Amino acid sequence: xxxxxxxxxxxxxxxxxxxxxxxxxxxxxxxxxxxxxxxxxxxxxxxxxxxxxxxxxxxxxxxxxxxxxxxxxxxxxxxxxxxxxxxxxxxxxxxxxxxxxxxxxxxxxxxxxxxxxxxxxxxxx
Numbered sequence: 828x829x830x831x832x833x834x835x836x837x838x839x840x841x842x843x844x845x846x847x848x849x850x851x852x853x854x855x856x857x858x859x860x861x862x863x864x865x866x867x868x869x870x871x872x873x874x875x876x877x878x879x880x881x882x883x884x885x886x887x888x889x890x891x892x893x894x895x896x897x898x899x900x901x902x903x904x905x906x907x908x909x910x911x912x913x914x915x916x917x918x919x920x921x922x923x924x925x926x927x928x929x930x931x932x933x934x935x936x937x938x939x940x941x942x943x944x945x946x947x948x949x950x951x952x
Contacts, residue, residue, distance in 0.1 A: 828928040829853040829939045836920060836946030843950070844910045849922030849943055851903040856936055858926035861898055861905035865918035865948075872921065876907060889915075912950045919945040 835847040851858060862877030876886045876896035884896055893912075898905040905922065922943035927936050 828930065828937070829855055829924065829926075829941050831922045831924055831941055831943035833920070833922045833943040833946040836948045838949045838951065839912055840952050841912060841914060841950055843912050844908070845912065845948060846909070847907040847920055847922075847946060847948075849905045849924075851924050851941075854928045854930065855903060856927040856929045856933065858900075858903060858924050860926075861922070861924045863896065863905070863907045864921045864923060865916075866921070866945075867915075867918040870918075875920070878905065909948070912948075914950050916948060917950050918948060920948050921945045 829851060830853055831849055831851050833849045835845060839845050860877055860879050863875040864872050865875050866872040874887055875890055876894055878884045878896045878898050893910050895908045925940045928939050929936050
């Protein structure tokens with residue numbers, strides 16, 4: 828009922844910047860939180876940053892001061908601006924969204940917790 832589409836990944840040199848975008852679509856009633864996770868080869872998926880509908884944010888210690896998460900509630904979109912990228916930031920980045928969707932009408936509301944397909948970020952010279 829809800830789908831996420833990510834974009835903005837790619838290859839960048841150390842010290843460079845990238846901006847990831849994630850758009851949610853479908854029968855969305857509300858989105859309570861959106862976030863970015865990443866998974867490097869041989870490692871577990873980890874939280875990078877998250878943001879609530881009220882704008883409260885949370886960051887992994889490894890990205891604080893370098894990454895900024897933001898969202899456009901009207902467009903159901905979340906962004907991740909990544910500055911001062913390091914080789915250890917190389918990973919597949921996944922978008923996640925939690926909220927409520929409707930089926931047929933607003934009388935039928937259900938919770939959702941969905942993931943995007945992932946976008947590769949490679950930091951290398």
